[in-house]
Amino acid sequence: MTELHEYTALELHQLLQRRDVSPVELAEHFLGRIARLDGAIGAFATVTPEAAIARARHVEEHVPTAAPLWGMPLADKDLHRRAGVPARFGSRAFTDFVPDDSDELVRAVDAAGAVSLGKSATPEFGLPSYTEGLAGPPTRNPWDPSLGAGGSSGGAAAAVASGMLPFAPGSDGGGSIRIPAAACGLVGVKPSRGRVPAGSGLASLAGLGVAGPIARNVADAALLLDGMIAPAGYPAAHRFALRAPGDDGPYLGTAIRGEGRFQVGVMTDSPWDEAYEIALDEDARSAFDRAITVFDGLGHGVEAMAPEPEPGYPAAFRTIWQAGAATIPVDGEAEAFLEPLTRWLLERGRAVPARRLAEALEWLSGFEERVIRRFAPFDAVMTPALALTPPPVGWYDQQDGERNFAQQVQFTPFTSFVNVAGLPAVTVPVEETRAGVPMGVQLIGRPGGEATLFSLAAQLERRVRRGHRHPPNW
Template sequence: MNPVDLAFAPALEQARLIRKKEVSPLELVQLYLERIERLDSRIGSYFTVIADLALEDAKAKTKALAEADPEEKFPPFFGVPTAIKDLNALAGVPCSYGNPMLKDQIATHDAAVVSRMKQAGFIILGKTAASEVGSLPYTEPEGFPPTRNPWNLDYTPGGSSGGAAAAIASGFCSIAQGSDGGGSIRGPASCCNLVGIKPSRGRVSYAPVGDCQSGIATNGPLARTVTDAAALLDVIAGYETGDPYWLPTPSSLFIETSQQGLAQPLKVAFSTGIHPIGEADPVGQQAVLETATLIQELGHTVEQACPDCSDLIEPFSVVWRAGVAASGIPAEALGSFNRWLLSHNDSSGDYLRAVWAMQTIARRIVAFFENYDVLVLPVYLHPPIRIGEFASLTPEETLQRIIHWIAPCPPFNATGQPAIAIPATFTPEGLPVGVQIVGRPAAEATIIALAAQIESVNQWSEKRPVLED
């Protein structure tokens, strides 16, 4: 396998090659570090690269593999390089939250997802770029270079997990962790021709910290294939002591679900838009319609329908913007948009009334799924925006543009339902466009199995952007 093919190989394939000793963890880390050094100045996917730590870990794992008994079992991702979003703590490494004033703030602990990924054998290459405190669906925080989409460098890879998605799509790692509080995994996956899973509320812990936004956000995987994403979800899922939300451990691993298929046909709803915002652009509509047709050809029952998401925008916005205040970053240190959000900070009573309203509306949305197993929707209502496209807008105008762009995502942060974004098509400008599959509460297994069925036909992981010199 040539170096470029190896860089773009699925994470589980890399793990298999390592176990068979066809490639070593050290060789794989060196390959990615070389690509990052040579190419990432054009992309801006990493805030921090921890080359020395990654090489040290890779050498230790390479030595352990060489000295191991042939029958010795290794963790599932032993020796596979990955990256952590710079909203999550990695002990001994800066955690900036996309704020230039915090570039030198060193984390003193590992987030639970980081600990679980280390236990699974991953080697961490660094911290990926994110929008400031994760509040924006593009990754252009003030004081940092913008993160660009490797499919077309004039456009965004989305946000706030834009760095993670851009790194995978560019061949700077094969799999990565992201987080999603309003589409921040699904949006970048759609923009970069990747798979992204927003798990159910309570599936993945935020330990050792708490939840400050009433459960709208969660960590989750970004990958090139459904099986890779499912396997990473298996790694990071699970209860940690004191979690405010939790789910029972599923009867089967998600990776097994991705490989076994569905026991019976599903009843599938689809919509090319979201009420009350409106329809996706023509490319987004085409993506949904073609996906719905394929699902029907796979033997499932398909009909056009969508839950009523009206009245959700205002309460969700109150809960979402509270995250800026909860960050504790002083107003004078924030970027202009977040500074404006902070100036509109709501009272504790306003916040609790918004939570009450959001939860009431969420009940109505979840009730829709009493008649359907899954819902297929656009991820965003139009393709990725250009770098700097919103820069000349007022904060009020920016917020309205964001709402009309990402509208199909936040309802399922409000409900806590699982959703998976998968590739679907490309725009004339060569930009990926995905669709999302939303499942019933705690039903990741269903959406993963259906996504794997679709992937078996579409084979999207074989496509890659051209970045080589």
């Protein structure tokens, strides 16, 4: 007999719609999974079983079944406030903080009919690309618990990969959805800047941070993205004058059909190449080459792109990354509770001169234009998802900020520039290494080009037969 966590999210949604299972039954099943498994994984910062069951009953009795995420379990990333639930932001400085109101993204998934089971783990203030902070146990990779799950949406990815959730929302300011999704063998979607009203990126520094889904297959990711964009149905109610152009969705049908032939550019250069020693390991190259073979065999136009160095990128992005830490709401004696990397970033960020920040923002705006112009001949551009296999827990230097930054760049050089350019991207698992760890690729679309990405990702997923794979022993 198939257990509920073995179904895809779309299949669970269909079971709910047919009333073959109730929101309460579904919540109870996944809460049971969390109770049994999370001690070995560390995917959750907080679990809220009583509130989850109460919410599931409310959904059953009062929320219309037409709500796009009706009865579906998920977890809020612990960077997002939910009224009455501890919000620790991955930091010891916020151990006792319980907000009185909820963030917009939390309200959006509620409006879509979802049932939150708690808060997924994140590193301190979501700054690093790994989830191994001091506020809780490290988040481990379900494919190999000696390895990290990536970050900053590492808890969300680990929970989905191990079957503790069917899917989960995350946030991505430099790769924080795509990195853990790729590390844990999942599909992670970073939408276009402006696409998700409750996580548009338009109000963040340099427009970097957006909200998107993490799921075990392409259709499940589309289902969650549809619910995040427009809880009450399309068209989405955007509140900014600027928003992503292109197809507004919904995307689920596109992801299921996976149709079309496209021009796909392929590249392995990154804007970090001039400043750091970037090298693809054998497993990353193997997954990338296999995806090229698949797309070529499906009849897509596949063309290698010549490198275009961007020597100004590392300094400009570092300035923004550090300046973003300047707004961390911790001052005075409370700074002693911050981790060494966060303190280093905060000190550097608060020392950034206004002129240097303005120059970095201007430079990155020009970079965005150049990237979009470079990618314009293609419907999508493919890179490796990660340059290295997921490193072991404890691999990152927690004391030396400069070395830590270099390690993060060498692990994941292909993600941050997509945030700067505001483009949509999706990571798709392709194959497993000899050690049994998934490796995948990243597909980057045109502004507002999510539909094309879902079509390409679905075709790749069908051919490599990796949709909805569970790690062994979970």
